[in-house]
Amino acid sequence: MSVATLPIIDAAPSVPSLAIDCALTAEWLEAFLRDxxxxxxxxxxxxxxxxxxxDSAVTAFLCARALGPEHLWTIRMPYRTSSAGSLSDxxxxxxxxxxxxxxxxxxxxxxxxLQHEPEADPRRRGNxxxxxxxxxLFDQSSKLDALPIGTGNKTERLLGYFTWHADDSPPVNPLxxxxxxQVWALARYLGVPPSIVDKAxxxxxxxxxxxxxxxxxxxxxxxxxHHVFLETVADVFGVAFEHxxxxxxxxxxxxxxxxxxx
Amino acid sequence: xxxxxxxxxxxxxxxxxxxxxxxDVFAQLAAEEKPYDLxxxxxAALTGYFLEGAVYELAFSxxxxxxxxxxxxxxxxxxxxLKPVDVAIGFYENDGGTYxxxxxxxxxxxxxxxxxxxxxxxxxxxxxxxxxxxxLSRGRRLQAFDTRFGRMALLICEDMWHALxxxxxxxKGARALIVPSASPxxxxxxxxGELESIRYWHELLHATAVEHxxxxxxxxxxxxxxxxxxxxxxxxxxxxxxxxAEAPALGTCIIRADIDFGEVDLARxxxxxxxxxxxxxxxxxxxxxLLPSLAHERxx
Numbered sequence: 001m002s003v004a005t006l007p008i009i010d011a012a013p014s015v016p017s018l019a020i021d022c023a024l025t026a027e028w029l030e031a032f033l034r035d036x037x038x039x040x041x042x043x044x045x046x047x048x049x050x051x052x053x054x055d056s057a058v059t060a061f062l063c064a065r066a067l068g069p070e071h072l073w074t075i076r077m078p079y080r081t082s083s084a085g086s087l088s089d090x091x092x093x094x095x096x097x098x099x100x101x102x103x104x105x106x107x108x109x110x111x112x113x114l115q116h117e118p119e120a121d122p123r124r125r126g127n128x129x130x131x132x133x134x135x136x137l138f139d140q141s142s143k144l145d146a147l148p149i150g151t152g153n154k155t156e157r158l159l160g161y162f163t164w165h166a167d168d169s170p171p172v173n174p175l176x177x178x179x180x181x182q183v184w185a186l187a188r189y190l191g192v193p194p195s196i197v198d199k200a201x202x203x204x205x206x207x208x209x210x211x212x213x214x215x216x217x218x219x220x221x222x223x224x225x226h227h228v229f230l231e232t233v234a235d236v237f238g239v240a241f242e243h244x245x246x247x248x249x250x251x252x253x254x255x256x257x258x259x260x261x262x
Numbered sequence: 263x264x265x266x267x268x269x270x271x272x273x274x275x276x277x278x279x280x281x282x283x284x285x286d287v288f289a290q291l292a293a294e295e296k297p298y299d300l301x302x303x304x305x306a307a308l309t310g311y312f313l314e315g316a317v318y319e320l321a322f323s324x325x326x327x328x329x330x331x332x333x334x335x336x337x338x339x340x341x342x343x344l345k346p347v348d349v350a351i352g353f354y355e356n357d358g359g360t361y362x363x364x365x366x367x368x369x370x371x372x373x374x375x376x377x378x379x380x381x382x383x384x385x386x387x388x389x390x391x392x393x394x395x396x397x398l399s400r401g402r403r404l405q406a407f408d409t410r411f412g413r414m415a416l417l418i419c420e421d422m423w424h425a426l427x428x429x430x431x432x433x434k435g436a437r438a439l440i441v442p443s444a445s446p447x448x449x450x451x452x453x454x455g456e457l458e459s460i461r462y463w464h465e466l467l468h469a470t471a472v473e474h475x476x477x478x479x480x481x482x483x484x485x486x487x488x489x490x491x492x493x494x495x496x497x498x499x500x501x502x503x504x505x506x507a508e509a510p511a512l513g514t515c516i517i518r519a520d521i522d523f524g525e526v527d528l529a530r531x532x533x534x535x536x537x538x539x540x541x542x543x544x545x546x547x548x549x550x551x552l553l554p555s556l557a558h559e560r561x562x
Contacts, residue, residue, distance in 0.1 A: 020450045024457065028447065028491055031512050035486040176489065182450075 018181045022189030025182075026062065029174045033066035036172045037147055045071040045146035049137050050093055050101075052076075052086030054187050054196055055151040055175060057093045061190040062174050063149055064097045072099040073144055077133045080107040092193040102140075106132045130166035137170070147172060155180040263299045263411045266291055267517040269496040269509045270303050271485035274310035277320055281308060281330065285338040287516070292339035298347060299411065304442045304483035304496075305352035305363070305418055311444035312487045313354065317397050321356035324380050328368050332375035346371040348378075348409060350479075352418060352442035354398075355382065361398050365416045365442045367407065379407035381416035385424055391446055391490055406434035412523045419443040422466065432474035432536055433543065437526045439476050441467075444483035446490035447511065460495050460511055472503035475530035477521060484514050501529035 037043045046063040050056050063072045074097075076090050087103070094101040109132050114120055120128070137148040150170035154177055156162050175183055187197045268287050272280040284303070291298050305311065308327075309320045322330075331349055339345075348369050355364035363383040369376045382401025386394035404427060406415045415431035415438075422428065422441050431439060449458020456464075467478050478499040483492040496509040498519045507517040530536055546552075 017451060021453075021455060024455055025450045027512075028450070028457075032486050032489070032491060040486075173489075 018179055020178075020182050020185055022186050025178070025186055026065070026190065029062050030066040033063060033149075033172065033174055037067065041147065043145065043147045045073060045144060046149045047073045047075060047137055047141045047144060047146045048149050048151065049133055050074045050076050050090035051151075052089035052196065054192065055153055055183060056090075057192045057196050058183055058187045058190060059149055059151045059174060060093050060097060060099065061187075061192055064099055065190075069097045069099040071146075072097065073140065073146060074099055074101045075137060075140055076101070076103040077106050077136055078103065079110055079129050080105070089193075089196050089199075092196060096191070096193060104136055104140075106136065109135070127163045127166065130163040134166045134169050149174065150176065152176060153178050153180050153183050263521040263523070264296060265479060265498070265517075265519045265521050266298050266301045267479055267481045267496045267498065267507075267509075267519075268301060268303050268307075269482060269484050269494045269513075269515045269517070270307050271483070271492075271514045272307060272310045274487060275313065275316055275320060277308055281334060284308070284331075285334045288335050289338040289340075291516070292335075292343045297343065297345040300348045300350065300409075300479075302440055302442065302479050302481045303349070303351040304481040305365070305444040306354060306483065307351050307442070308353055310485075310487055311446075311483060311492070312393075312490065314393060314397060317354045317361055318356075321354040321361055323356055323358075324364070324366060324377055327351075327353055328366065328375055328377045331368060332370045335370050336372065344372045348411075350416065350440045350442065350481075352444075352481075355380070362401060363394060363398050363418060364401070365418050365440070367409065367414070367416060367440070369410070378409060379405065379416065381405070381418065383418040383421055384427070385420040387420045390448075404430050404434075406431055406436040411521075412437045412526075414438045414440055416440050416442070419445065422470070425470075428470045428474060428476070429539070429543075432476055433540065437476060437523055438521075439470070439478045441478060441480045443480060445493045445495075446487075447493040457493060457511065460493050463493075463495065464497075464505075467497060467499045468503045468505070471499040471501055472533070474536050475501040475526055475533065477501055477523070477526065482509070484512070501526045502533075 033046070037046065044067065046067055048056060048060045048063055050060060060072060060074055074090070074094055076087055078087055106129065110129055113128060114125065117124070140146075141148045148170040150167065150173035152162055152167045152173055153175045156167070157176065162168050178186065184197060270284070270287070272283075284307070288301075291301060306313070308322075313320060331351070335347060335349070336344060346369065348367065350365060350367045352363070352365040355362040363386065364380055366380045367378045369378055381404070383398075384401045384404060386398055386400055388395040404415070406413050413435040415434065415436035417427055417431065417439055418441070422439075422443075428439055445459060445463065447457045447459055451458060453461060463480070467480055470476070471478050478497070480495075480497040480499070482494045482496045484494040485492055493511045494509055494513065495511050496515075496517050498506040498517060500506055502525075507519055509515050509517055
């Protein structure tokens, strides 16, 4: 008699996933926006600052779906050194949504202060621009009887990668509980123009600055070089992450790799 | 028994506005030709759920709230339709300076009212988005109680997530479990287009109803509180585990159901798990290893 070979069923690995049900997520976030603006505050309109990046694009798409494009005011706020590409990417969002749009140059406001601080380094200048943009968004909201909507995501928040009294200021933040990876997935579902979704995240840091950023976090903020942290860093910048058995963790950014001993 | 489950959305902290809205619900229900026998509201229905320290300002004594609700029913029901009604509602209770997340079962007639039972939530979630035990004291006892429709028990939200709670309620004779709840949605990974937390509730209520042959009346709070979305999803489950009605996760509504408690006997006759449990549970609970193994954990 031959020995029967029993079929083997492999179990799926039980690991947390960043995958989301985009339709469900959009439905809840739209309901959240309507509840916070219309029902709780009696405000019909939203103001969103469009940077040309994916976070503000997704926020604008959600607001347009929740409130109607006629109740969405998008504001572009370039500084004189801002790239033309950011403005044209933001225009793609405006065209796709048919929402209200305005461009307000912040160069005069920013330079008005900076003339007294000519030595300010790029980090300080970046923070001044971010805070100036928030002054504009809150003032425009006041003028338009609208509410400024935040565009920050969970990854940035967990890392502390935001400017105080700037990106963290708006009272309602629909992306606040989504990791960057999830924001990208939601962007594709909502139909955000692919050139915005697929472009490399720039923020104020370029990808080749990521290793330096990680090192700063680890050494000055006391964040351990744990692979979960590095995974989160990789997530926010959209760069590849590799975790090796020997407990070294690598963040690979733009061809440059760093290795931190775990 | 004619049942209403009210998927209610309070304005946070605005007790008088919420009582007025609850009165509107009473008026709507009382306008129907056939009177309702039991009206169930969610957890923390009159204040909203995430109160933190404001619970000390907004909590009711049981008697004060019972008096308000009875008066509201009499004021809002048209005189010719002023029939006796039972109301089950979750509320923050001030018991002489000790605060609980409670639910009361109240019987109201045109002339008087009687608090049939108050259950104080025993499992106070204090993790993740929850913070109950910083502000509230645990209930210490789970009781079933007699109503004019049969014996019931109240379990508030996380009370229901511990299998021992509905088990003890059923052993104590409950034929229906009333579950007022305020469940913030979690889990957008999404399976079958539903939040993970809603799916888990669904499975939990189904399995519990089947195991003990009980009706379950689940009333879910609705609306957003500080970025947390309450998931409504009020539900009636019969003693065989069938969902008789299911409300959507978002928005407010009323579930209407006709309940025949004879179904409990039939379900238990065909699947006598509760009887089996009654025979075995003493062996499990009186096992002399059980309590020492728990006590060992508590030793310094």
